[in-house]
Amino acid sequence: MAWEFNGKSPIFKQINDIIISKIIKGDYKSGEKLASVRDLAVEAGVNPNTMQRALSEIEGTGLLTTLRGDGRYITEDKELIGKFRQRFIEESTAEFLGKMRALDFSKDEIISIISKINM
Amino acid sequence: MAWEFNGKSPIFKQINDIIISKIIKGDYKSGEKLASVRDLAVEAGVNPNTMQRALSEIEGTGLLTTLRGDGRYITEDKELIGKFRQRFIEESTAEFLGKMRALDFSKDEIISIISKINM
Amino acid sequence: MAWEFNGKSPIFKQINDIIISKIIKGDYKSGEKLASVRDLAVEAGVNPNTMQRALSEIEGTGLLTTLRGDGRYITEDKELIGKFRQRFIEESTAEFLGKMRALDFSKDEIISIISKINM
């Protein structure tokens, strides 16, 4: 599956989100070795530099660690991954509820809206 | 209340969102006259050019109309405002549900999460 | 004065150090506007991209803030600058003393060594 990007935010940031999301979701498992920068770049259809930038930025979160001359690994700290997962859920929910609340929807109304959606 | 901006997205877009949100919510009422570009710019703490650009862009949606030599008015087309309101709700919901679904949450689980939140 | 780099660490990191050092020292004053990326790149004799990278990394420290389409400014938070200055001094001293202590030098001996140096 090719990666798809929109023009709303920089590609490297979208890559960040995608990869972090894959880690959070478990597609990339704790301790697992990541594909090489070049391979990931090909897979995502971007320049290796762009992929490189995205990856090194994720590094700052601790979710990824680099072994020089070897490759990149997903952190073995499952607790950290859990924290990110939790934070992601909370932030997404807060953002959504904030918007809806601004339009004076009550909690019950919001739940009612969601209930009617097929998924 | 002063307007607050973050550096993540263009200021004029954030202004757009704020103003449209005020129209949708009813803070700016249908048919009402808008403050002058200059005054709005001062209120928001931005360059008049930036405010100008934001307003003309909103104009493109039909939510705002200009009366030459007089000023800008919120559209009297309440149906249009309703449409925007509806679209905003749908987009926000879809975005939120998309993120949660990516983490394998079911609809029931999502509702359960929201139910537990105080608001 | 042209900027000089050694091959021991990446250029962009050396640029970081130089700029932070200039802020700490007061060569770049609090609130002052920085030269443009392109100009700084010319001054330092590096590619604009390299300078860009250095600057945006400094941004993360809060020492620099960016105004879109305008330019970069040294933070007005003098307390923050003071903190960095203090931290820099402490780290440098600790590193030096650590090395000397590893060779079993006493504090008095270290002071004696420094005293004999011309500066």
Add this chain to the structure above:
Amino acid sequence: MAWEFNGKSPIFKQINDIIISKIIKGDYKSGEKLASVRDLAVEAGVNPNTMQRALSEIEGTGLLTTLRGDGRYITEDKELIGKFRQRFIEESTAEFLGKMRALDFSKDEIISIISKINM
């Protein structure tokens, strides 16, 4: 005590520094036989190739000599060790004073700072 490395500089260089520092300090004594590459590699927790590279590089300084089929020995040239010790001290001091001087500290101020530190 296990060896600890950071990702800032090459591991083999960090190994160099550690071993040279042990020779300079006298932990590894003049004329003494060094453990085997394999054992040292295990002790340091690195790939034998890496340890090998570090050792051969130190060899270039004369601090270590290899006796084919026997092993590696710390040089018996105590004067050489002394020189390295001296050079290490001078370099460390110069680096430290350089940094402090860049912040406009006088020699007296530097000495005063050191005097106040507990060690």
Add this chain to the structure above:
DNA sequence: GTGGTCTAGACCACT
């Protein structure tokens, strides 16, 4: 082979 850095040059969005 792997990650990391740098250059060169282009294009875009924002003020």
Add this chain to the structure above:
DNA sequence: GTGGTCTAGACCACC
């Protein structure tokens, strides 16, 4: 004009 992003391609150090 300013910062920001992206591509392309090269080179290096490390394991």
